[in-house]
Each structure stands twice: as C-alpha cells, then as structure tokens.
Amino acid sequence: MKKSIYSQLLAWSILLLAGGCIDPYRPPEVTSPGSYLVVSGFFNSAPSTKTSIQLSRTQNLTDTKAPTVETKAQVSIESSSNASYKLQEESGGVYTLSGVVPSQNETYRLRIRTAQGAEYLSEFVPVNTTPPIDSVSWQIQSDGIQINVNTHDPTNKTRYYRWEFDEAWEYVAAYQSSLELKNNQLVDRTENVYRCWGSYIDRTIQLSSSIRLSQDVISQRPLRFIPSSSIKLGIKYSIQVKQTALSEPAFSYYEQLAKITQNVGSIFDPQPSMVIGNIHPVANSNELVMGFFRVGTVETKRLFIRRAQIPPWQIFTGNGSCLIDTLSLSDIREYQPAVISPFDMGLYLTTSFDCVDCRLKGGVTKRPDYWDQ
Template sequence: MKKTGFSRAIGWLMILVVGGCVDPYRPPEVTSPGSYLVVSGFFNSAPGTTSSIQLSRTQNLTDPKAPAVETKAQVTIESASKMTYTLREGTGGVYTLSGVVPLPNETYRLRIRTAQGKEYLSDFVPVNTTPPVDSLSWYVENDGVQINVNTHDPANKTHYYRWEFDETWEYVAAYDSGYELKNKEIVSRTERIYQCWSNFVDKSIQLGSSDRLSQDVISQRPLTFVRGASIKLGIKYSIQVKQTALTKAAFDYYDQLAKITQNVGSIFDPQPSQITGNIHSVANTNEPVMGFFRVGTVESRRIFITKRQLPYWLTETGNFGCLVDTLSVSKIIEEQPGIITFYDRTSYLTSSHYCIDCRLRGGINKKPDFWDQ
C-alpha cells in the first residue's frame, strides 16, 4: 500500500514538473505585422440583382481591433471577350455592380487595384447556374428541431454546393407596457415595445457534394439544430437558406478553409496551413490573398415553424426573473422604472426596462416584410 501511494506521488510530481517546463508556442504568423488582402463576394448572374465585392485586410490573432477595410480601390470585372465593368465603392470597403448580367457561356475575372497601387487578378471562371432548393425539411429529435436541405440537378452537372442561412424568430417581453415617463410626466406609450423579432446569420461554411453518387442529388443534408427550449421556437421561427453551385476548385477552397477554421480543438484536427484561392498578386506571386472569385446564381428558400406545430417545451425566455412592483407617481419619477400599466388612482404597476422593452434583448419591434407569408 505504501509503495502504491509513493508511486502515485512520484507520478503527480512528474506531471507537475513536465507541465511547468512547457513554453507557449507563438508562431511568427500570429505576431507578424503582415496584412493581406481578403476578398469576399461574387458576380451574381441573376437578372435584377446587385453584385458586391467586399475588400478587407487580415490582422494578427493578438490584435483586438476589427479588421481594416480596403477603401478607395479600383475594382473591375472583365470578360474573356474584353468587356470591362466597373464596381462603385460604397461603405465599409464594399464595391457594387448593378444592371449587368453575365453571359452564360462567358468566363470572367476580377481585377483589383488598391489605393497604394498594388494590383490583384483572379483566374477566369465560368458562370455557374444553381439549381433550385427542392425543400427544407425538419423533424423533432433529441428535444429539439433538426433542419435539413434537399436539392438535385436534373442535368447532372452541378455536383458541388454551398449553403448559407439566416434565422428570424418572434419573441415578447415579460410585460406589455402601456405607459412611459416623459419630462417627469407619465403618458400613454406611442410605440409598442412588447413584441420583437431577432435575427441570426450563420457564418459557418456548409458544403455538400454528389460527386461520388450516380445522380446529382443531395438528400437530407443537415443544416442546423435548434433546441426545443430555445427562445427561437417560443412563438414563431423562420429560416431562409441560400444555395450556391460551386466549381470543383471553389469547393476544394471552401472545404480546406472550413477544415482549418471550424474543425479545431483536438490533436486530430487538420493543422494550420496556407489556403490558396484563385486571386493572386500581379507583382508578387508569393503574397497570400484570401478569397475565391465566383460567378453564378443563388437560389433561396424559406420555411416557418410555429409553436403549435411542436411538442410542449418550456421556453427559456429570460423572463423568469422579472418582478412587478407598485409605485406611486413620485417614486416613478425618482426611480424611473419601466411602467406596465395603471394600477389605481395614485400608482402604477412597474418592472425593469429589460422586462418591458423587447428591444433590449437584441431584437427590433418592426415586423419583417416576409413574416406573414
């Protein structure tokens, strides 16, 4: 018994000694001052749409500031047949082009000249037509809702897909406020702040391929899972999915990007490596450029899920700590709480502003145009 205890003590001592000898590894790429161009966006071939290209710069992992945007650049799209289209600069390093539809059998490339005189060119790429989203399916499992996407290409030409989605959900505050304090007077509220809508845009890279299948079909590809207790499902929930057809080169680029940015956290995950897109520096071929220029269409589909379609789940609304108090007018002027409603001749029911103003939870009190579809 003593020998076993002594062995354990020695083991713990060795762990502490080894752990104390480990120095943090900070590769040069983490702290180097290099700032490289990042290109996001594509040339949309759908009629009546606006194409946008966003330019920004990479930053060190230790830099707390937001990435810098690339402004005052000259951005053009060129066709193989020598047609040139100039994009206009907007805000935040975003350059847009409207009223131009790429030709189906043409190829195009992106040209960027920065304010510092550096020039970047993409490879010529074809126009990819995206097949429609067949359906968005959902089902209840594991105390939540699993949402999947289904699509196919009857021409058997697409094979490579990317999906992006945004979620919108309706929620309410704990109490409906009918009054507010203005200039030390209690007046009827003119703006309703009880009912709100919040939104989330997924930033992950979601890809799918039918390349190894006999038919170009994507069936029940998982997109997202929503917990049953989530406030998203408390009243009404909507998800819009955007689908894009990719070339094999674009698929490989986003697949590599997803592996090194999303699959992290264990020793078995892919190691960091340089990602090569289809945009290059004209003067310095060794200069890294992040991004992949694409030309094509985007297909979208939206579904709604209401509370009555789901099992009974206790929604985590955040309202459970909301308390009500009865205060006189003088106390309300002094403490300035949120006012719920008139109680009697001299007092009102009150609560915290968080409990009566749904906007304080990150949403807006204007109903989206698509909400009653």
Template sequence: MNRQKLIGWLCIALVGGCVDPYRPPEITSPASYLVVNGFFNSAPGTTTTIRLSRTQNLTDFKTPAVETKAIVTIESQNKAVYTLKEGTPGSYTLAGVTPVEGDTYRLHIQTRGTDYYSDYVPMVKTPPIDSVSWDVVDDGLQISANTHDPQNNTRYYRWEYEATWEYYSQYYSSLELNGNRIVSRQFPVNRCWNSESSTNIITTSTTRLSQDIVSKHPLTFIPGTSIKLESRYSILVKQSSLTKAGFEYYDQLAKITQNIGSIFDPQPSQITGNIKSSASATDLVLGFFRVGNVETKRIFITKSQLPRWYTFTGLEGCVTDTLGLKDILDAKPAILTEYLTEYITSSEYCVDCRLRGGVLTKPAFW
C-alpha cells in the same frame, strides 16, 4: 527571515517581473492581407457586389479595415472588361451586366500599387432548392436543405442562411415616465424581432452518388428551449453551386476553422483561394471568386407546430410591484398600468424587448 531566504524570494520576484507574455509572430505580425468577398452574379436583373477588406492581428479587436479606392474589374477571356463602382466604402458594385454562358471570367483588383488576379472561372448554374425541411430531433429542431440537379452537373453545393425570429417581453406596458409625469406610452415595446446570419461553412458533394440529389443536408439545429422558437421563426436559405476547386477551398477552410479542438482534428495551416498577387507569392489574398447565381427559399415555423417545449426566455425572474408616484420618480421602473391610486411596475428588462437585442420594426417579409 534569514539572509539566504530573503535573497531567494527577491530572485523569484525579479524573475517573475521580467517574464513577458509569449506572442508568436503569427499574431503580432504587421502584415495586412487583402480579403475578397463576392461573386459575379449571373441572375438577370441583379447587382454584383465585391467587398474588400484587410486582415488584422488576433490581438487587434478593432473592426477590420475596409479597402477603399481600389480599381475593381471583371474580365472575360474574350477580352470584355467591366468596371465596378465603389459606393459604400470597401463595397464595389456592377449593375446591368451578367456573364455569358460558355465564357470564363476573372477578377482583377488594383490597390496600393499592386495587381491581384483570380483564376479564370466558368459560370456555374445553381439548381433551385426543392425544399427546406425541419424535423423534431433530440428535443430540438433540425433544419435541412433538399435539392437535386436532374442533369447531374452540379455535384458541389454550399449554403448560407439568414434567420429571423419573433419574441415578446414578459409584460405589456401601456404607460411610461415623461419627466415628472406618467403618460401613455407612444408605442408598444413588448414585441420584437431578432436575426442572425450563418457563420459556419456548410457544403456537401454528391460525387460519390449515382444521382445528383441532396436529401436533408443539415443547416442548423435549434434547441427546443431556445427563444428563437418562442413565437415564430423564419429562415431564408441561400444555395450556391461550386466548382470542384471552390468546393475544396471551402471544405479545407471549414476543417481548419470549425473542427479544431483536439490533436486529432485538422491543425491550423495556410489556405488561400483562387486570387493571387502579381507582385509576390507571400502577399496572400483570402477569398474565392466564382461566377454563378444564388437560389433562395424561405420558410416559417410557428410555435403551434412544435411540441410543447418550455422556452428559456431569460425573463424567469421577472416580478411586478405596486408603487406610488413618489416611489416611481425615485426608482424609475417600467410602468405596466394604473392600479387604483398606484401603478403596477416591473424592470425595464422585463418590459422592453429591445433590451434583449431585437428591434421593434417588423420585417417586410413577415
């Protein structure tokens, strides 16, 4: 290699070694903004819960820090003040108090030497959920919400949900290894329940309709091959009514967090709710305080109600093997049952349903 080529390669190596990854200030900024999650619950006998936490950089993979030792109050425009108590760190509750219809309320948070106030907001009553319906669509299950307000007063709606499903392991195991002995299994591990909460923001408005009716608003779609439909599925739908300002906040938040994928989608932008710092406009607060109730409805769907879809369980490769005690002590597989002088075995993943994320405890509502 001649001298000029050698110098050229050395320059390239040096330049490459000196290039740092680009880290925009937006993702490395040390600023940590307050996040407020909760509402003043108007349902009799319920507890109001406000949760406080802090934002973190996109480069920080730790669990977001909760905001502890804050003073949290709800104040009415008629000068009533209710103080929330901190129980679980970052979680503040108020029991035995409900808002008065016709009054307006604001949230007041004192933390780290700064006062944060929400706008005064009225109580908005949520009408009942008429039904939670489901339809077979495109080889899957579409679950939807139906509701209406005969007074035509609601107009703005939001939904959240908690889904739970029952599923089974590939094989039932009646035996297990305890030290060097094979004994009866203490409890079955073939039947589990798993769950998830909604993550997308689901809202709609009926302002363009002559009547305040919501018919089959989509909540979630489940492919027919999903393990969620293997045996039995349940969904608890939670419905809230919003003010126009609340609807616009969640609608904008959905657009910038759920619909970003091309140059034609809404571009990232700064969005805050109705809570602000009294000290500085640059001290942002994320969240929207509202006053009202939540209506709920739960439905169950069993496999026998659905088309004969093939479920992809992740256990398609499961097989069994027949082993003696010596081989079992060496390999430590899951043991299904005794067979003559040996045992039928398989992998733990094919036997213990907990290894696919669920729990053995049956939910109280099941």
C-alpha cells in the same frame, strides 16, 4: 521493488510538471505587423441581383478593433473575350455592379488595383448555375427541431454545394407597457416595445458533395438544429436558406477553410495552415491574398415554423424572473423603474425595463416584410 515504484512515480511527476510549462505558439504569420488583402463576394449572374465585392485587410489575433476596409480601389470584372466591367465603390470597402449578366459561354476573372498601386488578379472561372432547392424540411426530435435541405441536379453537373442561411423569430416581452416616464411625468408610451423580431445570419461554412454518388442528389442534409427551449420557437420562426453551386476548386478551398476555422479545438483536429484561393498578386508572388472569386447564381427558399406546429415544450424566454411592484409617482421618479400601467389609488404597476422592452433582448420592433407569408 518499492524503490523501483518510487522512481517511476517520480519520473511521471517530472513529466507532468514539465508538460504544464508550455509557451504559447506564436508563428510569425500570426504576430507580424503586415496585413493581407481579403476578398469576399462573387459575380452574381441573376439578372435582377447586384454583384458585391468587399475588400478588407487581415489583422493579428491579438487585435481588438474591426478589420480595416480597403477603400479607393479600382475593381473590375473581365471576361475571356476582353470585355471589362468596372465596379462602383460604396461605403465600407464594398464595390458593386448592376445590370451585367455573365454569359454561360464565357469565363471571368477579378482585377483589383489598390490606392497604393498594388494589383491583384484572379484566375478565370466559369459560370456555375445553381439548381433550385427542392425543399427545406424539418423534423421534430425529442430535444428540438432539426432543419434539413434537399436538392438535386437532373443533369448531374453540379455535384458541389454550399449553403448559407439567415433566421428571424418573433417574441414578446413579459408585460405590455402603456406608460413611460418623461421629464418626471408619466405619459402615454408612443412606441410599442412589447413585440419584437430577433435575427441571426449564419457565418459558418456548410458544404456537401454528391461526387461519390451515381446521381447528383443531396437528401436531408442537416443544416440547423434548434433546441426545444429556444426562444426562437416561442411564437413564429423563419429560416431563409441560400444555395450556391461550386466548382471543384472552390469546394476544395471552402472545405479546407472550414477545417481550419470551424474544427480546431483539440489535438485531433486539423492544425492551422495556409489556405490558398484563386486570387494572386501581380508583382509580389510571395504576398498572400485571402478569398476565392466565383461566378454563378444563388437559389433561395424560406421556411416558417409556428408554435402550434410543435410539441408543448417549455420555452425559455427569460420572462419568468420578471416581478411586478406597485409604486407611487414619487417612488417612480426616485427609483426610475419601467411602468406597466395604472393600478389603483394613485399607484402604478412597475417592473424592470427588460420585462417591458423587447428590444433589450436584441430584437427590433419592425416587422419583416415577408412575415405574413
């Protein structure tokens, strides 16, 4: 009996040790030196909005440099009635088109010819008109703020939706500095670095569909959660939500892309696989192209949340560790601290720079144009 138990323990030990010796999986598609075209953007049918198409190249997972942009390409949008609109190249591999409004009765495709002569075509796609956002709502929860989006299409034609958002928030440094050291002299600070605005652009893929519902209604779709301790809630917070109607193929493309890029992390998540868009090479059918060409409109809505509207939560600003010292001018010249203001008898209040300069927490001092709404 003891021998049997010992044999089982030995077998399990061998299995565990063997399991620890696993070589990383590096398929050829991940480690190959080749790169593939990446197409980002869509044909915006809003009359006053510029269309932007960005071209870049994929890179290996081990690469640390920014992706290479595709410059000097010929990019155009073609209609099913043989009209063609050439996009102009701007900086960073971005190609733009202004003053062209697509017709609801037409379909359109994207044509790309690179400087190396490779040509790519998208499939013809219809114009998807996005219904307005009904509201961007928020609810107070025990540990933060939940932001949701609501929309509907009374014609029951949209059914597939995507959302993106950008955030901004106001915050201040621990102390307001009136002096700074320049050329070993204390002079009046010319730039106010006490109040800043932080920002963030969401890059995740957020989708929802009403295809299984009798009515084309999206109600209280969770979009963003902000913890109660976040600095974003310290003074004033803003979120701008962008809503786009998708075709069924576009929705399927982004759904699969989200699964392999946002839900990978355990053995129960979807495993990496190839996601095929609607853009294809003309000559080499085996070449991969990343991206999905779309035509349509974007609806936006902005929400503000002010400090007075939420519970008296303890906001983590990072200012709690800011300490003040009193130094003479000679000490200031030697130790180079941040100077807050004069104190007494030739001494000055000083602290660390991150306690007086809000820009060191990633923000900018320029107030957004929309902030007083």
